[in-house]
Amino acid sequence: MTRLPFSASRRTLLTLVAGLLAAALAYGGALHRLDTALYDAHMADWTQEPDGRTLIVAIDERSIAELGQWPWPRSVHARLIDRLRESGARAVALDLLLAEPDRISRSNDLALADAMGRYGRVVLPVAPTAADAQGPTEELLPTPVIAAAAAGFGHTDLPGDEDGRTRALVVRAGLGDARWPSLPEALLTVGRETRALRVSTESSATPFDWVRAGHVRLRFSGPDGTYPRVSYSDVVNGRVPRELLRERWIIVGATAPGLAAPLLTPTYGSGSMAGVEFLANAFDTLRHGNMTRDASPAWHALAAFVIASTLAWLGLGGSMRRAVLLLVVPAVVAIAMSVAVLRFTHVWFGPMPLVLVLIATALLAVTAHLRHWRRQAHLDMLTALPNRRDFTASLDRELAACARDGEPLTLALIDVDHFKRFNDTAGHTRGDRLLVRVARLLESMLLRPRELAARLGGDEFALVLPETGATHARERVEDLRRRMTDLGPLFQSAGLRAPTLTIGIATSDPESPLTADALFDRADAALYLAKESGRNRVAAASELASGAWT
DSSP: OOOOSSOHHHHHHHHHHHHHHHHHHHHHTTTHHHHHHHHHHHHTTSOOOOOTTEEEEEEOHHHHHHHOSSSOOHHHHHHHHHHHHHTTOSEEEEOOOOOSOOSSOHHHHHHHHHHHHHHOOEEEEEEEEESSTTSOEEEEOOOHHHHTTOSEEEEOOOOOOTTSOOOEEEEEEEESBOOEEBHHHHHHHHTTOOOOOOOOOOBOSSTTSEEEEEEEEOOOOSSTTOSOEEEHHHHHTTOSOHHHHTTOEEEEEEOSTTTSOOEEOSSSTTOEEOHHHHHHHHHHHHHTTOOBEEOOHHHHHHHHHHHHHHHHHHHTTSOHHHHIIIIIHHHHHHHHHHHHHHHHHOEEOOOHHHHHHHHHHHHHHHHHHHHHHHHHHTBOTTTOSBOHHHHHHHHHHHHHHHHHHTOOEEEEEEEETTHHHHHHHHOHHHHHHHHHHHHHHHHHTOOSTTOEEEEEETTEEEEEEETOOHHHHHHHHHHHHHHHHHTHHHHHTTTOOOOOEEEEEEEEBTTBOOOHHHHHHHHHHHHHHHHHTTSSSEEEHHHHHHTOOO
16 A cells, blocks of 8 residues: 555644644734735625715815815805705715814804704714824814704724725724714614614723724725716705705715825725715615625634645645645635625635645645655665665765775675565465565664665665674674574464575775675675575675685
């Protein structure tokens, strides 16, 4: 059976690490920017059609040129509200901070309050601000006389993400307690199309902190200018037909340069968008239920852990092809699945933690398989000893090293006596077990890290013994032969002939170093003559040359 590069314990450990890493990345939002980039790329193509009933009344350059320097008297806003009421507009969000009394006359404030009271469907903003950089946060509300006439209030707190782009609407916010809905939600409530957004209660330990609770991502209709606009001055002066205003949801806000800083959004083009355009997008998103939410960190982490650990366990338990199919392919599928879940459930599970962990696990698996194959190319599959290729390379390397250091090297060639007869009698399974036992016996003879035991093929083995002279080598291989003989009773008890070893050795002396081929030929000649002389013995090439062998 082919060995896999991962043991069961290592596979289990890597599976656990993959799952925990994916969960940690998902819970901590470490790859938030990558997830957000994917989200933006998808949402750019998944836009919502602008609702034909949402209309922006823009305080634009034309209006300022016609109505005079900003800020205008509150009586001008009163005329606007009356025009909208007379035209049958559904409801109005007046995105203007009216925290200070009118600069000209209190009667202008009263005129605006009366107009709002007659209409009964005007909402005003609440905004956080600090008196100075070091001072506490304050909650800006309209002046009391105007606030009393408002049908509702909504915050206009629009914080950006880490990259400075604004994608989401804060569900609730307030000073010390998140009690105010957003201005678009307040407009819906006044127009009797309430779509309540569920959010957990949030409060501050002190009454001076601005508290935010929950957020929903918007589904934009397009870049700045997508929603229809009419000029504020045209409405006030009656140049806009009543039919264009009837049953419309009106959002009044500044678009003229210098009156309000634009927001940076993930839409096409520059991404710069007037605040009133953002509110129109937010209003339509809420009205049609197109808002999306981020999955909670706990659920995100749990999903990432389960998927990553399951796929890692399956991918690390087979071939390299299986690892690629079960790890890389799901990494791509995870992106498509995140988009599908977003479309069908309006919940965003950022896939990048899972994608990163699966690809990293796949790379680990591929690397392990390649290293495994490289090792296998130099190993004998049955005995796990180095094979002939590795033996040849090692012998060349060690001969060169010993010649350089002035040290001897001894090569021993080993044959299992009558192995074919044993194999035919006992069967191939026992024959393989015998070869494995010989391999383990050879490994037990190694004393130094540079020494090598190898299987050359069939029943032929070799020992490479650097820095070992002929005498010492002879003693060691004689001990090897005797230890093999000591195993005789084990085989004889099974009714088998006890196998023995025949060994031929040759030594390369530093004074007359030999090439690898020459050394191998001498050891082989010694082995051949030892076989001819009865087997189960050791012969040295030096003894053959001197005629000492008989």
